[in-house]
Amino acid sequence: MPSWFKRTDKGIQTPTESKREVPDGLWFKSPAGKIIHTRELKSNSYVVPEEDYHVKIGSKEYFEILFDNNEFTELDANMESGDPLKFTDTKPYPKRIKESQAKTELKDAVRTAYGKMNGLDLVVACMDFTFIGGSMGSVVGEKIARAMDHSLKNKKPFLMISRSGGARMMEAGLSLMQMAKTSAKIALLDEAKIPYISLLTDPTTGGVTASYAMLGDFNIAEPNSLIGFAGPRVIRETIGKDLPKGFQSAEFVQDHGFLDFIIDRRNLKIRLTTLLKMLQ
Secondary structure (H helix, E strand, O other), rough: OOOOOOOOOOOOOHHHHHOOOOOOOOEOOOOOOOOEEEEHHHHOOOEEEEOOEEEEEEEHHHHHHHHHHHHHEOOOHHHHOOOOOOEEOOEEEHHHHHHHHHHHHHOOOOEEEEEOOEEEEEEEEEOOOHHHOOOOHHHHHHHHHHEEEEEHHHHHOEEEEEOOOOOOOOHHHHHHHHHHHHHHHHHHHHHHHOOOEEEEEEOOOOEEEEEHHOOOOOOEEOOOOOOOOHHHHHHHHOOOOOOOOOEEEEEHHOOOOOOEEOOOOOHHHHHOOOOOOOOO
């Protein structure tokens, strides 16, 4: 069966795939030039002191921050993407998946788990940007849907942590279907009166923003996160106007009514605990 799409142009790169989320040396240098030991950075929830710069982190770090004693049970840990469209761009899709798995030690771009947060039951789905730009494919949608099923069955609150470049082009329409599937599950959570909290981190874009990331009972974000659907250049060319300063920053999005509040990662666990106690 021929592939649906084949890229022939050379020199097109996807730099987001090679970016590291957390520092791998003894020292970390912030964008403003501050040098900090990684041990101190970790103890500060990966936020640079004084600057309040939030280092980009993944599911491993968020689980450490949120779950008591880093104890949790992972759901569907070994689910992997297939290649339904026989997709090839600069390389076959299965090869890209295997390379990403080897590089990140992840199976796909989301991990789901349940455990205790300050003694409260919580189910968490957390996206990992290092895995093909945190793109949303069939596995991402299915794992989130199944984690929501766990919340429904066991009456546990659900936290979605989004960090994504959007839908995964290698799965085309199958990727877009995940927007509808996850949104339908959120509607079931709402009917069952089970809290659904959405945390948007830097960046949250594309089909993820257009679906589960913006459908929380509470939509919250980390400071200075990039939040949007299309990129600023695309929007500027579409509307033919210059964009406001700070456009698509979490602060701008909150000012225009799309976020409930912005939360410093160092306060994330206690603020979420307080919020869930109020809701329950």
